Amino acid sequence: MSDPYRSPISPGRSWYEDSVGPRPRHPRLDGSRTVDVVVVGGGFTGLSAAAHLARAGISVALLEAHRLGDGASGRNGGQMGTGHRLWPVELEKHIGLERSRTLFDVAEEAKAHLLAFSRENDIEIDYRPGQLSLAHKKGYVEEYRKAAQVVAERYGYAHARFMERGEAAERLGSSVYFGGISDTGTGHIHPLKLLLGTARVAAEAGAALHEETPVLSLERRGGRIEARTPFGTVTAARALIATNAHGGTLNARTAAHVLPIRSFIAATEPLAEPERVIPGGESVDDSRFVVRYFRKSADNRLLFGGREAYSSASSAIEPQIRRQIEATWPHLKGVPISHAWGGSVAVTMTRMPYVAEVEPGITTLAGWSGHGVMLSNFCGRLYAERVAGGPDRLEPLAALRIPAFPGGRRLRTPLLFLAMTWFSLRDRF
Ligand SMILES: Cc1cc2nc3c(=O)[nH]c(=O)nc-3n(C[C@H](O)[C@H](O)[C@H](O)COP(=O)(O)OP(=O)(O)OC[C@H]3O[C@@H](n4cnc5c(N)ncnc54)[C@H](O)[C@@H]3O)c2cc1C
Known part of the structure; x- marks a missing residue:
């Protein structure tokens, strides 16, 4: 109820x-x-x-x-991610390798804490493993390749690897991205x-x-x-x-x-053909500064987040996000959207x-x-x-x-x- x-x-x-x-x-x-x-x-x-x-x-x-x-x-969006908002390859330029490693380890411990805390306290969080980070412009592909290499070689993180465009398209069920990183060491939850x-x-x-x-x-x-x-x-x-x-x-x-910034999400009704959209069930984020992030829920809805609507009226959210969904998966044109909502992210x-x-x-x-x-x-x-x-x-x-x-x-x-x-x-x- x-x-x-x-x-x-x-x-x-x-x-x-x-x-x-x-x-x-x-x-x-x-x-x-x-x-x-x-x-x-x-x-x-x-x-x-x-x-x-x-x-x-x-x-x-x-x-x-x-x-x-x-x-x-x-x-x-329920995405756990790895490390911090700044990738290690960027962070270490500002604070040096040693401190950047320490912060990376804090984030790894944070991940483990979240999963252990929910397990030990019988909290069902609908955890699903896997994260894809994708380049929306060809020019970003090399940055992703480098980021995967740096995190493996300098941070000892063995779960992330670079994907070429073909693999990214297969994992997404859409060819709009140019490649990126597959990270099997993290996942997404029902927040x-x-x-x-x-x-x-x-x-x-x-x-x-x-x-x-x-x-x-x-x-x-x-x-x-x-x-x-x-x-x-x-x-x-x-x-x-x-x-x-x-x-x-x-x-x-x-x-x-x-400072607060608004971010918005829409949820579809459960998809008729869920295997055509992110068949492996990973969560996804992309290279836009105004990042798009999406995943399927446990009951196969597509939860799609973006941040381009500056009006906070919920009626204004749905058409914006619908456009982004249909641009990513044209076969989802007209897909019924059951919920559209927003919230405030705090940035520094x-x-x-x-x-x-x-x-x-x-x-x-x-x-x-x-x-x-x-x-x-x-x-x-x-x-x-x-x-x-x-x-x-x-x-x-x-x-x-x-x-x-x-x-x-x-x-x-x-x-x-x-x-x-x-x-x-x-x-x-
Ligand atoms: C749409 C959206 C999508 C996001 N997606 C992701 C994601 O996929 N992955 C990720 O890692 N992060 C994501 N985030 C960010 C993540 O949700 C936040 O970083 C996290 O929830 C912050 O938790 P918090 O407890 O610090 O703040 P909040 O959960 O915002 O809690 C702050 C609380 O303080 C209360 N409060 C404020 N002032 C007062 C007062 N004077 N007296 C009493 N109470 C007060 C508010 O009512 C509020 O409940 C997203 C955020 C949004 C909005």
Whole structure:
């Protein structure tokens, strides 16, 4: 049975929501209280942190402005990927081979964590292995060949290999791409199932989860941190800002480093001839700056994501994505689309995550730049380990020292919009 609720912060109702049935509700905060850690935001980052903090015996209250998963975590493409948004071949130019290797290993551990966490906690996430990364222009083919070689030779990653155009066409069921990489060491999942499972684990471990409880301000007062909401104040020794693209002006430093971009997905009805579209069941992303990403669901729908519609009305999403689907597989002309939705991805200047102590005792984990499915979950765990007195394994990410966006508070969003429009045009011509 489906739940008629719709996210107030993300357009359209997702297929994921209709495929999980009614979601458990968590009560609003009711009065003030004191805990060890207050977490702001109920997506992968916040819930993973809450689950691991509670399991370590640390008292934690998580405050979510809407329902858990209403942000990106319940509505994304479900692709785990490998490494970071910047490929190792690019990243090592900026930070050197050794640090780039360390970050690659963090991402590998994040992948393993996601699969182990869901297995150990009986969370069915519909995992399917395989990822294809494809060049949409001939000029990018050599970059893909080089990237596959570098990751094998310098990072010891044995699962990725270059594919010529013919093989890419066979694996996709379409000849519009020019070649790319086949990666058998990663895969794709049903994100809302993971999110709801993580929330269950957190609640069972004793984390207090509060929905429909927006944090209006987060401030240090007399050596403690106060998260003020309309229903009471949570006082804590530490706070985690896990609001990603939805943080608004809650914390000025975070807002200067992390900006939201809309991304959109459409789901078809189950395909009549599923074997003609990605017969191996891999997930796919491409070389466009405004990346297209797609895969089949467990019930053989095509879930196709792109980001070229700047209107957030769900009626505007479907025709845009339909055009992209039909351009890739002409035989899908007129395919029925059952759902079209969107969400907000948080990007940083360098497309690497923003991990920072923004004020004493207040940490932000955000800016996953479209690569947060595995990283946000794992970094939530690493945050909990650090608070519990374990080693600081977030340090390699914190050391990236992500620069703030230029333009100040008023100009940074229009400047990003202009940049995105420029890159989107470059993708086409
Ligand atoms: C359409 C789409 C497709 C994507 N596809 C992929 C993909 O295929 N692979 C991949 O790796 N990544 C993908 N991403 C990105 C990925 O979903 C995110 O990186 C990840 O989910 C971030 O999780 P999070 O917990 O940090 O943020 P979110 O899940 O966005 O959670 C933040 C939460 O904070 C809450 N919040 C904000 N302000 C407040 C406040 N003041 N008080 C209380 N609560 C507040 C919000 O309501 C929200 O629920 C995609 C994102 C989108 C939108």
